[in-house]
Amino acid sequence: MSEPAFFRTEIWHPLSVHFPITLLLLATVIMVVALFLRGDQKLFWQKAGSYSLYAGCLAAWVAIYTGDMADGIVSRKICDPTVLKSHEVAAFNLAYLFTGATVLTLSLNIIKLYHKPLRVLIVLLMLAGTYFLIDAGHNGVQVVYQQGGGVNVPSSDCNGY
Template identity: 50%
Template sequence: MDQLPDFWRTEVFHPLSVHFPIVLLLLATLFKFIALWSSKITWDHGGRFLLILGVIGVWISIYTGNLADGIVSRQLCDPTVLKEHENFAYTTAWLFSIALILELLTRYIDLIKTRIVSVVLVLLMFSGSVTLAYVGHLGAELVYQQAAGVNIPSEDCAEFN
């Protein structure tokens, strides 16, 4: 065996880890938005739980993205897209992390639990969701337009025989 199987290629860890936090953070935003108008505490608690998992996941995605960066950046025609993807990923991670800190502060310090704080929290999460969508767009551009991290087989696909 000359090389490790595709699963163990370092740049493959990033797409494996990135999809869960995307879903978790978008759902957390939706849950917290619904919680603004719902009297059911389930939306608020569910949003908090999803936000915690999503923030953990987004930082794992940042880590795996940094692992892939050194491998992928050498193969790109336009590495500025990768840099913009990375910068907006950090912005997204920090927006949701600040939202989580605010969420935890409102949870454990009842003095600051107000409607205004809840609205600010949702606005932070909505901003994070917008940047998250843009990060996803840039990631798709890297993969589908520049073949970032893609193993392109030979013309006759001889390596699969």
């Protein structure tokens, strides 16, 4: 009998990775929309986008941490470890880009400054991060579904279930 699924550390990564995907994509869309609004609507959507960005950035670093925990287990099971490495590189790129956007957003929000060129730069960083988010997701899907990374294959008679 194998250990319960919760104690398999490679399971923690797919549990944690969906939060940053959702939050960072939502934050990017909201911040793009906020660029074209005025007045109170602009302020509301910028705050909503900022909070989504903060939570998503934190969740991205948690996903990287859990991905590092799964790496040692998954890399031994797959045929092409270069896909796993590409997944990791894209994940770090997106985390750095969204962290940069987070730092800029925090600094603008703390000093209560609206600076259009910096807001545009934040959105550009987020759009570049979104590219790497999609790339990391694509490579992650290849690791799991094409190479069986992190997948527990049951015996032919399904003994143990």
